[in-house]
Amino acid sequence: MDTPTLMFGKILALYMLTAGIAFIVATPFYADLTRKADKSDAVAVNISGMVHLFIGFGILVNHFVWDSPLAVLVTLLGIFFVIRGAAYYWVPQLVLRPSEGRASGLRGMGAAFIGIGMLMGYLSFFA
Numbered sequence: 001m002d003t004p005t006l007m008f009g010k011i012l013a014l015y016m017l018t019a020g021i022a023f024i025v026a027t028p029f030y031a032d033l034t035r036k037a038d039k040s041d042a043v044a045v046n047i048s049g050m051v052h053l054f055i056g057f058g059i060l061v062n063h064f065v066w067d068s069p070l071a072v073l074v075t076l077l078g079i080f081f082v083i084r085g086a087a088y089y090w091v092p093q094l095v096l097r098p099s100e101g102r103a104s105g106l107r108g109m110g111a112a113f114i115g116i117g118m119l120m121g122y123l124s125f126f127a
Contacts, residue, residue, distance in 0.1 A: 022110070023110030063075060074120075
């Protein structure tokens with residue numbers, strides 16, 4: 001398998017697992033954080049968009065591959081990060097609106113992150 005695919009797969013797997021566990025373990029913190037994040041905090045919104053774009057562009061500039069399940073996941077996550085980052089700049093009110101701090105939504109997102117992270121981790125580290 002392609003070395004960049006494995007490298008990005010491992011990094012993204014660890015990120016997804018860490019973030020997913022955080023959303024479940026520290027749900028009250030993230031619920032409060034998302035309640036406070038609104039259009040009035042333009043600097044935080046801008047920085048978050050920038051970070052998403054750097055991650056997404058970093059992946060896509062070095063990895064736009066569709067030849068294996070792991071490569072597809074890595075590329076799709078790169079695309080997701082770019083879309084999310086662009087949305088922070090272009091339509092911040094829509095990006096922040098769904099994040100109204102509902103605990104069940106955060107737990108569901110955490111579970112999804114863990115599931116994707118486990119799949120990517122398996123494909124990157126063991127398969």
